[in-house]
Amino acid sequence: MIRPLLPPAALCCAIALSACHRSDEHGGHVVDSVTEAFAGIGEDETIHFTGTEPFWGGEVASGQLRYTTPDDPQGAAIAVNRFAGNNGLGFSGELDGQRFHMAVTPGKCSDGMSDRLYPYVVTLDVHGEQREGCAWTDKQKFEGPQTP
DSSP states (O other): OEEOOOOTTHHHHHHHHTTEEEEEETTTEEEEEEOOOOOSSOTTSOEEEEETTTTEEEEEETTEEEEEETTEEEEEEEEOEEEEOSSSEEEEEEETTEEEEEEEEEEEEOOSSSSOBEEEEEEEEETTEEEEEEEEESSSOOBSOSOO
């Protein structure tokens, strides 16, 4: 499913901004406070992701993301930076000279085509399109059939 494009870097910025909040404390004085960064996916875990309409997927591990499509089943390798925000992870890099951003947040996710239930939601900004999909890790598996 293609949704309207967010401004450049909006996915990673949304995660970054969610790590901070403003609270009204000390007689109405607004104080910035920082919450803990998301730690639900270890840096040693491989994240697998998938999406439909159009079909896409891949995996990310150790600062390297592989993005696959039916036209490129071997996938394009992308060097990415990982950012842990308050409610998930952000990955950013470049694909074909354009910005590539991916956010991974906790939440039950269905790909709508299989009987699988995934533990993470993926939002992807690639080639000027916003896409949504699902993710799991090598340690946090999906529920459902191994082969859809």
